[in-house]
Amino acid sequence: MTARQPSDTNSAANATGSVPVFRVRGLTKVYRMGEVPVHALRGVDLDVAEREFIVILGPSGSGKSTLLNILGGLDVPTEGRVFYREQELTRASERELTAYRRHAVGFVFQFYNLIPSLTARENVELVTDITERPMDPDDALRLVGLGERLDHFPAQLSGGEQQRVAIARAIAKNPDVLLCDEPTGALDISTGIVVLEALERINREIGTTTMIITHNAAIASMADRVLRLADGRIAEVIVNADRRPARELSW
Ligand SMILES: Nc1ncnc2c1ncn2[C@@H]1O[C@H](COP(=O)(O)OP(=O)(O)OP(=O)(O)O)[C@@H](O)[C@H]1O
Ligand SMILES: [Mg+2]
Helix, strand or coil: CCCEEHHCCCCCCCCCCCCCCEEEEEEEEEEECCCEEEEEEEEEEEECCCCCCCEECCCCCCCHHHHHHHCCCCCCCCCCEECCCCCHHHHHHHHHHHHHHHHHEEEECCCCCCCCCCCCHHHHHHCCCCCCCCCHHHHHHHHHCCCCCCCCHHHCCCCCHHHHHHHHHHHHHCCCCCCCCCCCCCCCCCHHHHHHHHHHHHHCCCCCCEEEEEEHHHHHCCCCCEEEEEECEEEEEECCCCCCCCHHHCC
């Protein structure tokens, strides 16, 4: 691992000269709760390259979820600009943002948010029914190792399996980017690794640009780049020369 100052590594190595997937400039978010403003982000600059696998670390309250939610069009900044490829999200209409969220972004959260009365396949179909270029739901479930669990209900699945259904649901729309907020937060080590292997595979085989928030520093070694947030800023950027396979991680 090479630690460098954020200034020279916030731009991903971009040998092809193609437009980054995300270009973030001066991103600031202030929440106003009564008298006291909360500065969640204090001027974040970042470029994310096509097919990159990024891990975001940082203490509780450092702005990780705020950053990911803004990139995913779930929240809007107070100041600064965000581009998704050629599209400026910070100038997009509500309708454009809805289309962006629906077609370009897959979300995975700590809690799986599956519909209990629907099978694994039906949970994935909820998404494939409304997107432009869906995958076959069964293929998405096979990709995360759940080919044998297609007709199971969430209550008949382990936590790790439920999280993999949530990942299958997120990728079945063939999103350009996958944004994951503590996807292994509720899982034990071995289950967490199976979930990370699924994310690694999707990034490698489909080329989905992937950003993962975690409190687990061990996960950092599977990334191309690690961003460490502190107090609303990118305090450190680490570029990994080699990515460590998820199955070799331990914590
Ligand atoms: N909707 C909101 N209203 C007011 N303040 C908020 C809101 N969302 C986040 N904040 C504040 O903004 C700051 C950054 O929050 P954020 O959720 O981005 O942190 P985080 O790094 O994801 O933390 P954690 O690791 O605990 O999830 C925190 O101080 C938080 O209290
Ligand atoms: Mg958070």
